[in-house]
Amino acid sequence: MNISIFGLGYVGCVSLGCLAQNGHQVVGVDVNKTKVDQINDGRATIVEKDIDAIIATQHLLGRIRATTNFREAILATDLSIIAVGTPSTAQGHLNLTYILSVAEHFGEVLREKDGFHVIALRSTVMPGTCEKIAAxxxxxxxxxxxxxxxVVSNPEFLREGTAVHDYYHPPLTLIGTESERAASIVRTLYDELPAEVVIAETKTAEIMKYVNNTYHALKISFANEVGNICSSLGIDSHEVMDIFCKDKQLNISKYYFKPGFAYGGSCLPKDLKGLQTLAHDLYLQVPVISSIHRTNEIQMQRAIAVLMRHSHRNIGFLGIGFKAGTDDLRNSPAVELAETLLGKGFTLKIYDRNVHTSKLTGTNKEYIDQHIPHLSRLMVQDAEELVEWSDVLVVCTKEAEFVQVLGEASNKIILDLVRIQAEIDPANQYIGINWSQDA
Ligand code: NAD
Incomplete structure (x- = not known):
């Protein structure tokens, strides 16, 4: 199929590479000329496992290209995927600026185009958005x-850090449409994927990401509260959650049930707030959903309290992204922790290979320039240099390389927020603050 993808960020770049790898001819469209140039040079726009090789190969095979010319891309294809950002406003409402700006191009170009054109919204949008665009x-x-x-809702379920794997192993393929013809066209995109295809009403599909992400945030917060209780009693909370998940009547997956640090990222906080705001607008009381964020804030305060108990001032961050395997810093709890500590007079250095090797041209670069330029000056390129300099090491992401780094940092105080300790050879244990014991 000839496909156009609007938005070449985390979702768009992965979809571009994976759809091409499945044999489709794909053109990416973005307002960011640098990202377009990167794709046309055979380079990915994001840091993500396996994506560099996929984009390079598909570019060599001539299956992918990119452009800033919307008209040309719409005319050359019969199926368009929209994967632009859908940030929330300060109040939690959906900011439709980017989606509507893409939709306007369809409003102009489809006038002169023959044949049935399908627009699949991969971006996370509130119920009623497809209807608005179609009208x-x-x-x-x-x-x-x-x-x-x-205009079809086709939510994306990938997680950064494992995005390519998740693309090929989605929990489900969800297509929201009232048009059988559109459903069968979108369905063919995912023919080779080992996932159940669910066709639902458009509005139902649109709300699903909000429900899913809210539930993920709820699971994390529940596990963190259980973790805090267990740690006060000297009980291994991870073992508790493992046993909890064995209860067949619950039939619940272990994903997100790992007591630890606060959640973050570009999706969970935004989508949780989105659902909460939707409920508010509908005059509905949702106390469970409304309190999830409070638990997350408490988890952040606990980390700060642990560090404040120590008089050491030089703090080294191992990882600053919101999780391992990504350069995405949007809403990273590690960023919030670092900024709070700077405000309290600590001196910081930060090591994160994904961020300093990142293309520094895309979403990540925009985010750093606009939101945290002061943190980029604290980045060091060498983990050993960071360890040498630090009094206290804070482990914020579970990068495999940190296991070795920490194994050689035996004289340091370590705040392990991601339980990387469990990965370290017991013969090589370091002395330090273990979140689950001391927080
Ligand atoms: P992103 O910010 O990484 O990428 C968005 C891209 O859209 C950017 O490259 C930007 O330049 C481009 N863009 C902005 N305006 C444009 C326009 N008018 N025309 C063309 N391109 C334009 O965003 P993302 O993380 O890939 O997320 C995209 C959507 O997918 C969001 O709705 C998000 O909630 C959803 N989603 C994200 C993830 C994730 O893990 N990142 C997972 C599932 C769903």
């Missing part, structure tokens, strides 16, 4: 939805 396109083009074109 706008009908209004501008005089064409009829589900006859000349269709």
């Amino acid at each position: 706008m396109i009908e209004d501008r083009t005089g064409k009829t939805r589900d006859v000349d074109f269709a």
Whole structure:
């Protein structure tokens, strides 16, 4: 199939590479010229396991290219995927600026295009967004939805850090549409994936990511509260959660049930807030959902309290991304922790291979420039230098390389926020603060 993808960030870049790898001809479209150039040079726009090789190979095979020319991309394809950002406003409402700006191009170009064109919204959007876009396109083009074109909800379930793996092993494929024709076209995109395909009403599919991410945040916060109780009693909370998940009546997966640090990232906090705001707008009381974020804040305060108990001032951060395997710093709890500590007069250095080897041109670069330019000056390129300099090491992401780094940092105080200790050879234990014992 000839496919266009709008937005070449974390979701767009992975979809571009993986769809091409499955044999499709794919053109990426972005307003960011640097990202477009990167794809046309055969380079990925993000840091993510396996994506560099996929983009390089598919570029060599001539299956992918990128452009800033929306018109040309829409005319050259019959299926378009929208993967632009959908940030929230300060109040938690969906900011539709980027989505609507892409939709306007369809409102212009589809007027002159023959044939059935499917627009699949991969971005996370509130119920009613596909309807809004379809109405706008009908209004501008005089064409009829589900006859000349269709706007379909097709939420993305990948997780950064394992995005390529998740693309090929999704928990499900969800297609929200009232058009059978559109459903069968979108379905063919994922024919080779080993996942159940669920066709639902558009609005149902649209709300699913909010529900999923809210539940993930709830699981993390529940596990963290259990973890805090267990640590006060000297009980291994991870063992407790492992046993908990064995209860067949619960039939619940272990994912996200790992007591530890606060959650973060570009999706969970945003989508949780989105669902909460939606409930508020509907005059509904949702005390369970509303308190999840409070638990997360408490988890952050506990980490700060542990560090404040020590008089050492030089703190080295191992990892600053919101999780291992990604350069994405948006809403990273490690960033919040670092900023709080700087405000309290600590001196910081930060090591994160993903961030300093990142392309520093994409989403990550924009985020650093706009939100945390002061932290980029604290980055060091060498983990050994960081260990040497630090009084206290704070482990914020579970990068495999940190296991060795920590194994050689036996004289340091270590705040292990991700339980990397469990990965370290027991014969080579370090002395330090273990989150589950001291926090
Ligand atoms: P991102 O910020 O990494 O990428 C968005 C891209 O869209 C950027 O490259 C930006 O330049 C581009 N863009 C902005 N305006 C544009 C326009 N008018 N036309 C073309 N391109 C434009 O975002 P992301 O993390 O890939 O997330 C995209 C969407 O997918 C969001 O709705 C997000 O909630 C959802 N999602 C993200 C993940 C994830 O793990 N990142 C997972 C599932 C769903």
